[in-house]
Amino acid sequence: MSxxxxxxxxISETFVDHLEQHGVSRRGFLKFCSSMAAALALPTGxxxxxxxxxxAAKRPTVIWLSFQECTGCTESITRSHTPTIENLIxxxxxxxxxxxxxxxxxxQAEEARDMAMKDAYGKYLLIVDGSIPTKDGGVYxxxxxxxxxxxxxxxxxxxxxxxxxxxxAAYGGLPMAKPNPTGAVAVTDIVKDKPVMNIPGCPxxxxxxTSAIAHFLTFARLPDMDELGRPKxxxxxxxxxxxxxxTFYDQGLFAKAFDDxxxxxxxxxxxxxxxxxxxxxxxxxxxxxxxxxxxxxxxxPCLGCSEPNFWDAxxxxxxxxxxxxxxxxxxxxxxxxxVGVGVAAAALNRSNKSAAVEGRETMTVEDLKKES
Amino acid sequence: xxxxxxxxxxRGPAFNMALAIFVFGMLLRLFEIISLGRxxxxxxxxxxxxxxxxxxxxxxxxxRKTVFAREPLRILNGYILHIxxxxxxxxxxxxxxxxGLDLAGLSSSVIDAVTxxxxxxxxxxxxxRLYSPVLQHISTVxxxxxxxxxxxxxxxxxxxxxxxxxxxxxxxxxxILSVELLLVLAPFTKLTHMFSFVLARxxxxxxxxxxxxxS
Ligand code: SF4
Ligand code: SF4
Numbered sequence: 001m002s003x004x005x006x007x008x009x010x011i012s013e014t015f016v017d018h019l020e021q022h023g024v025s026r027r028g029f030l031k032f033c034s035s036m037a038a039a040l041a042l043p044t045g046x047x048x049x050x051x052x053x054x055x056a057a058k059r060p061t062v063i064w065l066s067f068q069e070c071t072g073c074t075e076s077i078t079r080s081h082t083p084t085i086e087n088l089i090x091x092x093x094x095x096x097x098x099x100x101x102x103x104x105x106x107x108q109a110e111e112a113r114d115m116a117m118k119d120a121y122g123k124y125l126l127i128v129d130g131s132i133p134t135k136d137g138g139v140y141x142x143x144x145x146x147x148x149x150x151x152x153x154x155x156x157x158x159x160x161x162x163x164x165x166x167x168x169a170a171y172g173g174l175p176m177a178k179p180n181p182t183g184a185v186a187v188t189d190i191v192k193d194k195p196v197m198n199i200p201g202c203p204x205x206x207x208x209x210t211s212a213i214a215h216f217l218t219f220a221r222l223p224d225m226d227e228l229g230r231p232k233x234x235x236x237x238x239x240x241x242x243x244x245x246x247t248f249y250d251q252g253l254f255a256k257a258f259d260d261x262x263x264x265x266x267x268x269x270x271x272x273x274x275x276x277x278x279x280x281x282x283x284x285x286x287x288x289x290x291x292x293x294x295x296x297x298x299x300x301p302c303l304g305c306s307e308p309n310f311w312d313a314x315x316x317x318x319x320x321x322x323x324x325x326x327x328x329x330x331x332x333x334x335x336x337x338x339v340g341v342g343v344a345a346a347a348l349n350r351s352n353k354s355a356a357v358e359g360r361e362t363m364t365v366e367d368l369k370k371e372s
Numbered sequence: 373x374x375x376x377x378x379x380x381x382x383r384g385p386a387f388n389m390a391l392a393i394f395v396f397g398m399l400l401r402l403f404e405i406i407s408l409g410r411x412x413x414x415x416x417x418x419x420x421x422x423x424x425x426x427x428x429x430x431x432x433x434x435x436r437k438t439v440f441a442r443e444p445l446r447i448l449n450g451y452i453l454h455i456x457x458x459x460x461x462x463x464x465x466x467x468x469x470x471x472g473l474d475l476a477g478l479s480s481s482v483i484d485a486v487t488x489x490x491x492x493x494x495x496x497x498x499x500x501r502l503y504s505p506v507l508q509h510i511s512t513v514x515x516x517x518x519x520x521x522x523x524x525x526x527x528x529x530x531x532x533x534x535x536x537x538x539x540x541x542x543x544x545x546x547x548i549l550s551v552e553l554l555l556v557l558a559p560f561t562k563l564t565h566m567f568s569f570v571l572a573r574x575x576x577x578x579x580x581x582x583x584x585x586x587s
Contacts, residue, residue: 314383
């Protein structure tokens with residue numbers, strides 16, 4: 001990754017020049033554009049537009065800030081499949097700051113960030129992974145003595161657009177799980193005046209991240225997004241709707257344990273806690289690790305990792321339809337109160353009745369004869 | 373509230389609250405009925421009230437010929453409605469999982485078809501109520517409320533499964549919430565009959581049994 005820190009002359013070199021230098025043919029490049037266009041579900045002809053835009057593109061500055069995170073998202077993006085695509089992505093943007101991937105460290109790294117921000121003010125793409133702690137002035141995560149909060153505010157001010165990578169940056173993620181000790185929030189809770197795209201997932205699929213970035217570079221705008229700020233091309237369908245085990249769900253055939261006959265036969269994992277029905281992501285179609293498989297294919301239920309609050313949605317291994325909380329206790333307590341009040345009401349009824357009986361005045365024939 | 377949050381709330385705190393009200397309310401109503409008290413029957417029993425009561429709990433599930441001849445449609449529709457509800461509640465796998473039962477379950481397409489039939493039968497029941505002068509006379513707001521809160525879970529469940537109108541997650545949340553509405557209101561509407569029918573039938577059978585007549 002020595003290329004990550006570049007001087008200005010390199011930044012102005014176009015993408016295609018750069019590819020040629022690295023021995024990537026125009027044909028290979030076009031192929032890449034077609035696969036990107038397909039991944040983004042763009043209309044036919046878009047691959048050409050993309051190729052044209054990308055070949056003319058000056059390698060734009062990208063600043064990647066990592067806050068309260070686990071580096072899983074970076075691990076994932078480095079596995080963006082087919083090595084050529086991985087190289088392309090790292091080569092056609094100028095990744096000027098990224099904790100894990102940059103060579104520079106300490107003050108040099110921070111200087112590189114400052115310089116990149118100044119040089120490309122208003123034009124750079126800001127990528128964030130990790131949530132931002134806000135409690136106690138944001139002291140729970142700092143970089144070079146600065147809080148994540150102040151670093152984000154400063155970097156977002158000069159960004160053309162922001163991409164929140166991973167569920168932590170997009171929705172708060174695991175750091176935000178109850179009781180949220182650091183007061184973690186999502187990027188959109190801080191950045192209100194810039195276009196922000198969410199690429200959630202814990203982590204997101206590498207190819208989804210790179211494709212979304214490519215879209216921004218091609219069309220100079222973020223792709224169509226859903227109400228949760230996710231690109232529709234990747235998050236438009238639920239895992240369940242694209243799951244190859246769906247036919248078993250519909251037939252009512254379910255694995256009930258990880259090692260039972262149903263599991264061996266590849267039946268639906270709903271009863272083992274699969275959150276596929278309420279989870280929007282591209283796992284079932286794009287798959288992981290160069291299209292090898294995805295969690296459900298290897299026998300594990302979906303955790304719902306690309307949805308807000310998935311961390312507080314109860315056990316990963318309980319079916320979606322199973323209520324959460326102490327249901328047994330609820331029933332017992334309610335029953336006890338119900339019986340108690342019921343007995344009291346019954347006693348009241350009885351005493352009212354016997355009072356009425358006692359209060360009865362006896363009538364005699366004489367009474368009836370009386371003229372009123 | 374964001375949809376995932378709504379779903380979490382519906383599956384957790386809301387469900388527990390609704391269930392508590394349901395259990396509390398139903399027990400209260402049952403005590404209320406039992407504690408009404410009956411006049412003691414001073415005549416000598418001709419036969420056992422016990423067996424008469426038990427038998428009647430089940431025998432009243434079958435239509436009487438004379439009654440059936442008078443209102444065949446209404447009675448048939450009643451069967452369709454109740455059996456339909458029973459099937460969709462107890463034989464859909466996610467519901468079985470929720471109830472913690474050990475039942476086989478039916479395929480989604482069968483449940484789907486039964487749901488449609490049940491919804492249609494609810495509408496048929498409504499039409500019959502609206503077009504029968506007698507029923508119109510004795511119908512109260514409670515009757516229409518009971519109808520509505522029975523319909524909502526069916527409709528929302530169907531729409532969630534078919535992704536109609538709203539996103540699945542949101543519709544699923546509404547489906548669960550509609551069931552919770554049913555749980556909360558059931559003890560205070562005529563839907564108490566889901567339990568009290570046993571008491572009512574038992575009492576009829578018991579009285580008839582003591583008198584030695586058929587019930
Ligand atoms: S395994 Fe999960 S996503 Fe696949 S069909 Fe079953 S419930 Fe749906
Ligand atoms: S299958 Fe579900 S939990 Fe697993 S990565 Fe995909 S969205 Fe996340």
